Amino acid sequence: MSQELVQLMPLILIGVVFYFLLIRPQQKKVKEHRAMIEAVRRGDNIVTSGGILGKVIKVREDNIVQVEIAPEVRIDVVKSTISEVRGKTEPADTTSAPKADGEKSSGGLSGLFKKK
Template sequence: MIITPAYAQAAGGTGDGFATLLPLVLIFVVFYFLLIRPQQKRAKNHRAMLAAIRRGDKVVTGGGIMGTVTKVINEDEVAVEIAEGIKIRVQRGLIASVQSKIAQEGKDAPSAGNDQSGGSGSGGMLGKLFGGGKK
């Protein structure tokens, strides 16, 4: 009888280190541009909106309470009148949206948000690519 030893198969080439990391890097880049960057822009716009709150602005809190700013107490709190004679103190960070009294008075003027160029309006970039945007 002829017995031959069974040798383990030789390990394959490890390949290029960059080529093995390339898919991971590409996934991170895609996540950055589709998720992280837009979230940072929204957070920056929200901080700017909160910093611009003035007396007389119509606001909506995170809980859905609507009212008018009657007094800016300090950099973290504002007083909001939610009904005739009923005022509450609200933290600025919990204000979801602001409708400035200037914007309410100038409602007849055309709004600046009607442009169809880029940005993340309704539908966004993916909506425009797949036909979800306005035609």
């Protein structure tokens, strides 16, 4: 009986190593991906597994997300194909720092032709 146990010990050890080095990390990764997909909200920037970048416009109940990939171009994407959520979009900073002479930029070419 002990001889059989000694012969099975390497197989048991290999099974334990496979569990901790391969199976458990993969299960953790799948769980994190599932949580990320469930947390997708309107306004998030996402990347699909096909490499399409876009902004979430609408999240529907049937595991479908409407994504705007260009101005006025919207596609429906299955939630499970989302590979990355890049975060919420932030509005551009409209209060820029003053220039060295204390004036703010008015934009365009008007700044080039100002009288000093």
